[in-house]
Amino acid sequence: MKSLRHPWIDRLMATNAWVVYAFFYLPILVLVVFSFNASARVGIWGGVSPRWYGEVLGNAEVLDALKNSLIVSGISTIVSTIIGTAAALAIDRYRFRGRRGLDGMLYLPIIIPDVTMAVMMLLFFARVFDIVELVGPRWQLGVTTIVISHVAFNIAFVAVVVRARLGQIDKSLEEAARDLYAGAWQTFRRVTLPLIMPGVLGGALLALTLSLDDVVVTSFVAGPGSTTLPIYVFGLIRRGVSPQINAISSLMLIASIALVGLSLLLQRNPQDAILPDERLKET
Amino acid sequence: MLGLPAYVYLVVFFAVPFFIVFVTSFARRSATGATKYDEFSTSAYVKLLDPLVGTIVWRSFWIATITTAVCLLFAYPFAYYIATRRPAVRNALLVLVMIPFWSNFLVRTYAWRFILGSDGPLGTLTEAMGREPFRLLFTPAAILIGLVYGFLPFMVLPLYAAIERLDWRLVEAARDLYADGWTAFRKVTLPLTRSGIIAGSLLVFVPSFGAYVTPAILGGGKDLLLGSYIVTQFGQARNRPLGSALSIVIMAVMLVALMIRNRSGAEEI
Numbered sequence: 001m002k003s004l005r006h007p008w009i010d011r012l013m014a015t016n017a018w019v020v021y022a023f024f025y026l027p028i029l030v031l032v033v034f035s036f037n038a039s040a041r042v043g044i045w046g047g048v049s050p051r052w053y054g055e056v057l058g059n060a061e062v063l064d065a066l067k068n069s070l071i072v073s074g075i076s077t078i079v080s081t082i083i084g085t086a087a088a089l090a091i092d093r094y095r096f097r098g099r100r101g102l103d104g105m106l107y108l109p110i111i112i113p114d115v116t117m118a119v120m121m122l123l124f125f126a127r128v129f130d131i132v133e134l135v136g137p138r139w140q141l142g143v144t145t146i147v148i149s150h151v152a153f154n155i156a157f158v159a160v161v162v163r164a165r166l167g168q169i170d171k172s173l174e175e176a177a178r179d180l181y182a183g184a185w186q187t188f189r190r191v192t193l194p195l196i197m198p199g200v201l202g203g204a205l206l207a208l209t210l211s212l213d214d215v216v217v218t219s220f221v222a223g224p225g226s227t228t229l230p231i232y233v234f235g236l237i238r239r240g241v242s243p244q245i246n247a248i249s250s251l252m253l254i255a256s257i258a259l260v261g262l263s264l265l266l267q268r269n270p271q272d273a274i275l276p277d278e279r280l281k282e283t
Numbered sequence: 284m285l286g287l288p289a290y291v292y293l294v295v296f297f298a299v300p301f302f303i304v305f306v307t308s309f310a311r312r313s314a315t316g317a318t319k320y321d322e323f324s325t326s327a328y329v330k331l332l333d334p335l336v337g338t339i340v341w342r343s344f345w346i347a348t349i350t351t352a353v354c355l356l357f358a359y360p361f362a363y364y365i366a367t368r369r370p371a372v373r374n375a376l377l378v379l380v381m382i383p384f385w386s387n388f389l390v391r392t393y394a395w396r397f398i399l400g401s402d403g404p405l406g407t408l409t410e411a412m413g414r415e416p417f418r419l420l421f422t423p424a425a426i427l428i429g430l431v432y433g434f435l436p437f438m439v440l441p442l443y444a445a446i447e448r449l450d451w452r453l454v455e456a457a458r459d460l461y462a463d464g465w466t467a468f469r470k471v472t473l474p475l476t477r478s479g480i481i482a483g484s485l486l487v488f489v490p491s492f493g494a495y496v497t498p499a500i501l502g503g504g505k506d507l508l509l510g511s512y513i514v515t516q517f518g519q520a521r522n523r524p525l526g527s528a529l530s531i532v533i534m535a536v537m538l539v540a541l542m543i544r545n546r547s548g549a550e551e552i
Contacts (some may be wrong), residue, residue: 113493
């Protein structure tokens with residue numbers, strides 16, 4: 001493409017790009033580097049040491065929180081991936097009553113601020129528990145309520161990613177399968193599902209990341225004994241900076257970057273991770 | 284049929300909870316702070332007119348507006364730059380935006396707490412140089428840095444999508460008709476990428492307006508913002524009706540933003 005711009009504007013934009021990338025990555029890098037700082041005074045470099053990592057990994061509270069986090073994120077990812085993928089297929093393929101409503105409910109959880117979502121879930125469970133108590137059992141907030149809430153916001157994210165993928169696949173392949181006498185289920189199992197698999201896995205990894213990341217919603221619907229890792233770390237952070245938090249944070253960061261990287265690797269076009277790609281539909 | 288599980292799930296665990304928040308905002312708060320649903324009360328909404336609440340909402344609105352403006356200022360040229368690279372470079376640059384976008388938000392915010400703190404690397408450095416100790420943490424500026432850091436990718440991606448889709452022949456045509464670079468940008472490029480600007484602004488403004496984690500970590504709690512104030516209503520203040528009414532305010536702002544987006548035809552992003 002021929003350049004329509006002055007060279008100095010191009011240079012200014014290149015500089016801006018470097019500044020933005022530095023802004024994105026320097027803080028993360030500084031944190032990870034300083035997590036290996038041997039000194040107990042976080043800001044003073046005292047040589048390289050894995051000391052704080054050892055301390056963190058030997059901490060029973062951390063391991064307990066990690067266990068809760070893995071249970072919550074594992075279950076909510078599986079459930080939301082199945083429901084979200086089905087919803088994406090329904091919206092992409094069929095016209096049905098309530099389609100617009102479903103479409104809206106699949107969009108709102110993505111942009112709603114987490115405080116609002118947290119308030120919604122807390123009041124909902126409080127009301128339901130009050131009503132249930134009239135009949136007998138005393139239900140309590142805990143791992144189950146956290147899982148239910150995470151699924152409620154994750155379905156939307158899975159559906160967005162899968163829909164983007166559905167928009168890209170060649171529908172004639174499915175028609176060809178049907179023409180060759182494949183049944184509806186066979187066509188789905190052998191043609192559609194393999195084609196959308198990168199989207200499904202990408203959506204699942206996104207759900208996993210969001211579930212492992214969530215602080216606000218979880219803290220509203222958590223009960224005694226169901227502290228997740230982000231809640232535990234958030235509690236520590238509010239008390240101040242410490243080398244232990246640096247170590248846990250670095251571990252969480254590296255784990256989540258690995259998940260995101262894997263998710264992006266699964267999708268041909270990185271943009272699909274959130275933005276639907278309309279161009280291939282047109283061709 | 285396929286959509287049924289999601290439909291049922293989201294009605295029960297999203298629409299119904301929303302409705303309960305709405306009902307609770309009209310509930311009564313007893314003297315002990317318990318929430319009573321026995322009578323219709325608008326006292327939570329009357330409380331919204333309290334100057335203290337007004338200040339908090341106004342402050343949150345401003346912080347969100349400035350965050351959105353700063354993000355737009357940096358993200359537009361940034362997205363433009365990425366969108367005009369060769370496809371291979373473009374994808375690599377995009378991946379480098381996606382990684383911070385989806386990696387752990389809490390920890391990324393903590394990184395700033397560590398860096399800006401007086402005992403952090405910058406603080407000890409300025410101290411060692413014999414300068415005034417570094418004070419940025421627990422100021423509105425720190426919250427702003429944190430919000431921009433957290434939400435900048437939300438601005439970059441829709442802008443990128445809009446700019447990448449731009450039909451460059453239209454810009455060339457403008458130039459051929461003797462429009463200078465600035466005029467061509469203002470009259471052609473900018474209007475054609477408006478949908479990206481609106482979609483990105485929405486994705487930054489709405490979460491910034493209700494942000495809780497960032498102000499809690501970087502703000503020090505002096506200048507209260509809406510998100511923290513709502514959380515307080517469900518904790519120490521024990522005023523669920525007020526907390527619900529404030530959540531309704533956030534949702535109203537969100538719906539207005541959505542309507543602006545829909546009217547502008549930015550829906551596809």
